[in-house]
Amino acid sequence: xxxxxxxxxxxxxxxxxxxxxxxxxxxxxxxxxxxxxxxxxxxxxxxxxxxxxxxxxxxxxxxxxxxxxxxxxxxxxxxxxxxxxxxxxxxxxxxxxxxxxxxxxxxxxxxxxxxxxxxxxxxxxxxxxxxxxxxxxxxxxxxxxxxxxxxxxxxxxxxxxxxxxxxxxxxxxxxxxxxxxxxxxxxxxxxxxxxxxxxxxxxxxxxxxxxxxxxxxxxxxxxxxxxxxxxxxxxxxxxxxxxxxxxxxxxxxxxxxxxxxxxxxxxxxxxxxxxxxxxxxxxxxxxxxxxxxxxxxxxxxxxxxxxxxxxxxxxxxxxxxxxxxxxxxxxxxxxxxxxxxxxxxxxxxxxxxxxxxxxxxxxxxxxxxxxxxxxxxxxxxxxxxxxxxxxxxxxxxxxxxxxxxxxxxxxxxxxxxxxxxxxxxxxxxxxxxxxxxxxxxxxxxxxxxxxxx
Amino acid sequence: xxxxxxxxxxxxxxxxxxxxxxxxxxxxxxxxxxxxxxxxxxxxxxxxxxxxxxxxxxxxxxxxxxxxxxxxxxxxxxxxxxxxxxxxxxxxxxxxxxxxxxxxxxxxxxxxxxxxxxxxxxxxxxxxxxxxxxxxxxxxxxxxxxxxxxxxxxxxxxxxxxxxxxxxxxxxxxxxxxxxxxxxxxxxxxxxxxxxxxxxxxxxxxxxxxxxxxxxxxxxxxxxxxxxxxxxxxxxxxxxxxxxxxxxxxxxxxxxxxxxxxxxxxxxxxxxxxxxxxxxxxxxxxxxxxxxxxxxxxxxxxxxxxxxxxxxxxxxxxxxx
Numbered sequence: 001x002x003x004x005x006x007x008x009x010x011x012x013x014x015x016x017x018x019x020x021x022x023x024x025x026x027x028x029x030x031x032x033x034x035x036x037x038x039x040x041x042x043x044x045x046x047x048x049x050x051x052x053x054x055x056x057x058x059x060x061x062x063x064x065x066x067x068x069x070x071x072x073x074x075x076x077x078x079x080x081x082x083x084x085x086x087x088x089x090x091x092x093x094x095x096x097x098x099x100x101x102x103x104x105x106x107x108x109x110x111x112x113x114x115x116x117x118x119x120x121x122x123x124x125x126x127x128x129x130x131x132x133x134x135x136x137x138x139x140x141x142x143x144x145x146x147x148x149x150x151x152x153x154x155x156x157x158x159x160x161x162x163x164x165x166x167x168x169x170x171x172x173x174x175x176x177x178x179x180x181x182x183x184x185x186x187x188x189x190x191x192x193x194x195x196x197x198x199x200x201x202x203x204x205x206x207x208x209x210x211x212x213x214x215x216x217x218x219x220x221x222x223x224x225x226x227x228x229x230x231x232x233x234x235x236x237x238x239x240x241x242x243x244x245x246x247x248x249x250x251x252x253x254x255x256x257x258x259x260x261x262x263x264x265x266x267x268x269x270x271x272x273x274x275x276x277x278x279x280x281x282x283x284x285x286x287x288x289x290x291x292x293x294x295x296x297x298x299x300x301x302x303x304x305x306x307x308x309x310x311x312x313x314x315x316x317x318x319x320x321x322x323x324x325x326x327x328x329x330x331x332x333x334x335x336x337x338x339x340x341x342x343x344x345x346x347x348x349x350x351x352x353x354x355x356x357x358x359x360x361x362x363x364x365x366x367x368x369x370x371x372x373x374x375x376x377x378x379x380x381x382x383x384x385x386x387x388x389x390x391x392x393x394x395x396x397x398x399x400x401x402x403x404x405x406x407x408x409x410x411x412x413x414x415x416x417x418x419x420x421x422x423x424x425x426x427x428x429x430x431x432x433x434x435x436x437x438x439x440x441x442x443x444x445x446x447x448x449x450x451x452x453x
Numbered sequence: 454x455x456x457x458x459x460x461x462x463x464x465x466x467x468x469x470x471x472x473x474x475x476x477x478x479x480x481x482x483x484x485x486x487x488x489x490x491x492x493x494x495x496x497x498x499x500x501x502x503x504x505x506x507x508x509x510x511x512x513x514x515x516x517x518x519x520x521x522x523x524x525x526x527x528x529x530x531x532x533x534x535x536x537x538x539x540x541x542x543x544x545x546x547x548x549x550x551x552x553x554x555x556x557x558x559x560x561x562x563x564x565x566x567x568x569x570x571x572x573x574x575x576x577x578x579x580x581x582x583x584x585x586x587x588x589x590x591x592x593x594x595x596x597x598x599x600x601x602x603x604x605x606x607x608x609x610x611x612x613x614x615x616x617x618x619x620x621x622x623x624x625x626x627x628x629x630x631x632x633x634x635x636x637x638x639x640x641x642x643x644x645x646x647x648x649x650x651x652x653x654x655x656x657x658x659x660x661x662x663x664x665x666x667x668x669x670x671x672x673x674x675x676x677x678x679x680x681x682x683x684x685x686x687x688x689x690x691x692x693x694x695x696x697x698x699x700x701x702x703x704x705x706x707x708x709x710x711x712x713x714x715x716x717x718x719x720x721x722x723x724x725x726x727x728x729x730x731x732x733x734x735x736x737x738x739x740x741x742x743x744x745x746x747x748x749x750x751x752x753x754x755x756x757x758x759x760x761x762x763x764x765x766x767x768x769x770x771x772x773x774x
Contacts, residue, residue, distance in 0.1 A: 049643060050643035051640070058630065061630040062631060121625020122625045122667040126624065129624065132606050228632075230731055379634075380636070
């Protein structure tokens, strides 16, 4: 594989990151593993004692697990859509962050479904989903679509990695034999020949064209698990687009946070530039406004129509004694904060945008909780049950332990993959995307950077 | 099949089932006997009451003898009892929250006190409306939201109108519980306690025994009893005859004491279905609580303090106003 000077520079710069396994990497990995071990113990309890160890009961049948499922799967869809758009429209500044978006897609589509499995009462019967599938069920649509999406997103990431694997193979890196061999296998004989280049580009374009609508479809199907029931707060025609937008919104936020973390960890300021933060910040602003609009439409029509059952849910959401403060917090954090921080030029800096993104992602997690739990706590018939745990959902420690284990798994994958491939794709870089950091005012003329007079 | 044929079939089966009950108890009384008597022409005539009110005599050889507690095939369990269309009518004017239906149901299905497949709610439709007791079991909807969403076909609709669950297949995703607008379904959050002999039974969707951890269950209209021509335990146990159970094809329902035409009952007493607007088409009809036999307080006074607690909100509002 021949690299131009910019690509060579990018590779040399990142080479130590994948060659060396530093002490702090180990510390993080052990820290994450400890969380996962706690989670595994919680899972053992849940399997041996039954779902009685969770806070879920006959009214609130879905809790934290489903909240996490929607959350992670949402991040995944956003990753695919962002990467797909940046790729298809050949956005030159986007090249360094495409891989990050693709990595996020794959990791979260692995972590997300784990949570829906945790919610299933009989682990031993999961194969029934394939031997007795019922196509009428939105759950079956979800199984099919997520599996398709998983395959698609892995291929999408892999296609984009082939060239880089060829680079790693040819560079004779200072890594164990098995890894060198693995790079060579994964590069599937890519030498940069004209026909290889052409095939790769066509495949990537096709995948990008497939992945964008696929992510939208899969996200809508996820929302239909709720939208297809008759429950107020779920049974809504805007649920499909609402979930697509929510996924994109939270995904852009997570991407900003991931960018910031890698930038700090591996000193990638030259690649993840301020421009990336600003541009993704603008995207976040627009999405936050869109999300706010959807949220408002959803609540406002429900409240104004004030059908009894609808109203019960709205009252629960806005009553300070129940979920009122959480509703306020989620909407402040998820909508108002990202808009204000990006809108004000003074706070439009990488650090501030990252803080806003982080708060927003947390806010959207709470928003998902508010979509799931209050609706389930509001059945059509009065509950009239004296067992408090049947009336009001409150998550138990095994549920929290498994939630944190999921987050730890998510972060562990991020740590490990950054030790296996370069976070910034070296073979895709060109002068334009690389040189942006020099001066944001630089004007591009015929692919050459020209300083303004 | 045109409607008349269905009706005819239903009638024939009703006769068969009723006769079986008579045969099983009066003539044979034992399982071995009822098996061996198959197709042998006997001189024994059995008197039966037809749905038209005529008394007919039939040779016992023409009757379909069934084995008691016969193990049904998966297919039979999913198909249902041929020619039947079960329906229930609940007379709200008669309910005083005696809760005998609940205990009878729990006893028949070996379920603990906390697990209520059948519950009695205290309802108050609006501020000024008078509260009333509202027994509620599975409505066995004709357009069941729970069946629609099951990903593995574990819950199914049978041709006799029942919605049942196959707990050998259920994966416990609880989607059906989220989809049911009537909070009918319950989940086995931990290992259900069952007597040893019940635990070792071969599972049958017709009575949900033995119960299984991590699966969903609910009121099943007791097809194991209706197959034998018996009424569900809740119907039998009710001291006030609140529940009328029967076959829509025969247009007859009974609460054990009196047998009435189903359409006639619904027509005369302004029967309705709960939350009709959801379009689920329940198979349970309610008769409005007009001309009540008991004041609503009667159902509250003799309750256990723990159960009393449940209805506190509505009862206290009542006493203040």
